[in-house]
Amino acid sequence: MQDLSGIAVFTAVVESGSFTGAAEKLGQSKSAISKQVTRLEQRLGAQLLARTTRRLHLTEIGQAFYERCRRIIAEAEEAELAVTHLQEIPRGKLRVSAPLSFGISHLAAALPDFMAANPELLVDIDFSDRRVDIIEEGFDMAIRITPRLEDSSLIAKRIAQSRRPILASPAYWEKHGKPKRPEDLADHNCLTYAYIDAPNSWRFRDPDDPSSDLVVRVSGTLHSNSGNALAQAAANGLGVVLSPAFLCACQIKTGELEPALEAFEGEPLGIHALYPPNRHLSTKVRAFIDFLTARFAGPELMWPQ
Numbered sequence: 001m002q003d004l005s006g007i008a009v010f011t012a013v014v015e016s017g018s019f020t021g022a023a024e025k026l027g028q029s030k031s032a033i034s035k036q037v038t039r040l041e042q043r044l045g046a047q048l049l050a051r052t053t054r055r056l057h058l059t060e061i062g063q064a065f066y067e068r069c070r071r072i073i074a075e076a077e078e079a080e081l082a083v084t085h086l087q088e089i090p091r092g093k094l095r096v097s098a099p100l101s102f103g104i105s106h107l108a109a110a111l112p113d114f115m116a117a118n119p120e121l122l123v124d125i126d127f128s129d130r131r132v133d134i135i136e137e138g139f140d141m142a143i144r145i146t147p148r149l150e151d152s153s154l155i156a157k158r159i160a161q162s163r164r165p166i167l168a169s170p171a172y173w174e175k176h177g178k179p180k181r182p183e184d185l186a187d188h189n190c191l192t193y194a195y196i197d198a199p200n201s202w203r204f205r206d207p208d209d210p211s212s213d214l215v216v217r218v219s220g221t222l223h224s225n226s227g228n229a230l231a232q233a234a235a236n237g238l239g240v241v242l243s244p245a246f247l248c249a250c251q252i253k254t255g256e257l258e259p260a261l262e263a264f265e266g267e268p269l270g271i272h273a274l275y276p277p278n279r280h281l282s283t284k285v286r287a288f289i290d291f292l293t294a295r296f297a298g299p300e301l302m303w304p305q
Contacts, residue, residue: 004076006040007069009033010048014066018056090284091120097134097142101227101247102271103127106296107143114291121284129195129225134276141275141285143292145244147203147267154274157289160296163245164266167257169237178260182216189239190218194225202242204264214264231257242266271296 012022013033023030041048048062058066098107104127115123126132126139134142134154147164149156166179168188179185182204192199204214220239224230231248234241235256241248251257273289275281 004072006036006043007072009036010040011066011069011073013037013049013056014058014062088283089120090118090287092284093122093124094141094284094288095139096123096125096288097132097137097139098125098127099143099145100127100129102143102145102244104228105247105249110292110295113295114288117291118284118287121287131195134274140282141273141288144272144274145269146272147269149270149272152274153277155277156272156274157293158270158272159289159292160271162269162271164242164269165245165248165252165259166240166261166265167231167243167248167252167259168234168240169256170258171237172234172239173258173260180261182214182261182264185216185218185240188218188220190220191222191224191230191233191239191241192218192220193227193230193242194223199223203267204261205267207263213267244269 009022009026009028012025013019016022016025019030019033019037022028023033026033037049044065046061046065047059048065049056050059050062103125107125107127111123111125115121132139132142143159144156145162166185176188179188182202185202190202200218202216202218204216206212206214222230222233222238224233227243227247230241231243231251233239234243235251240260241257245252248257252259273292275285275289
C-alpha cells in the first residue's frame with residue numbers, strides 16, 4: 001500500500017479549489033502541494049486535475065478517484081475517533097494480581113462499585129500472595145503490599161498505607177504479660193508469616209532514633225502463608241502476631257485483639273499499584289488505580305476507626 005499522504009493532499013486541493021488554498025490548510029508550501037499531486041498522478045498513470053491559468057477542475061477519472069478518496073479519509077477519521085473513544089471509556093478485560101487477604105477483605109467489597117461505574121469492563125483478579133511476573137504472565141497491573149518496594153522497571157503508585165501493630169488476645173497478654181520493648185518478644189510465642197523475606201526477623205521503628213530500625217529475632221509454634229489464619233489464631237489466644245491493621249480491623253474493633261508496643265510497631269505497609277512502563281497508560285488501568293486511590297483515601301486502612 002502506498003503512503004496515503006498524497007491522497008490527503010489531493011483531496012485538500014479539490015475541496016479548497018486551488019493549490020494555494022490546500023497549502024494554507026495543510027501548512028505546506030504551494031510548490032510542495034503541487035509536486036505531491038504530480039507524483040500521485042504519475043504513480044496512477046492518469047491525469048486527475050485539469051489545470052488552467054485561472055482554475056483547476058477534476059477530470060472524469062479525477063472525479064471518480066476523489067469520491068473514493070473522500071470515503072477513505074472519512075473511514076480514517078472514524079478510525080481515529082474510535083481509538084480515542086476506546087481510550088476514553090474503560091473496556092475489555094482488566095487482569096489484576098492482588099494479595100489474598102487484602103483482596104478478600106477489601107478489594108472484593110469494592111469491586112461492585114467499580115464495575116457498576118465501568119460496565120464495559122471484564123475484571124479478572126487473581127487473589128494470591130504469590131509474587132507474580134506482571135509482564136510475563138500477562139497482568140495489566142498488580143497490588144503489592146510491602147514496607148519497601150524492591151527496585152523494578154515497573155511503575156508504582158501508592159494507593160494507601162496501613163499500620164502494622166503487635167497484637168494478641170487480651171487473655172494471652174493477661175497470662176504472659178505485655179512486652180515493654182521489642183526484645184521482650186523473644187520470650188513470646190510469635191506467629192510468623194511465610195510470604196516475606198526473613199519471617200523470623202521482625203523490624204520495628206525505634207522511637208528514640210527514627211532514622212534506624214530495631215530488628216528482633218522471634219520464634220513460635222505457627223508459621224503460615226495466610227495472614228488471616230495467623231490473625232485468627234492470635235485472637236484465639238495462641239500467640240503474638242505482627243499484622244497489617246487492615247487485616248485485623250474487625251478483631252481490633254471488637255477487642256479480640258489488643259495492641260502492644262504502640263510506640264514501636266512494625267514499619268507501616270505501603271499499598272501500591274504496579275504496572276508496566278508503557279508510554280500511554282491504558283484507560284482501564286488508570287480508572288482502577290484512580291478508583292482504589294479514592295476508595296482507600298481515608299484512615300480506615302491505616303487504623304480501624
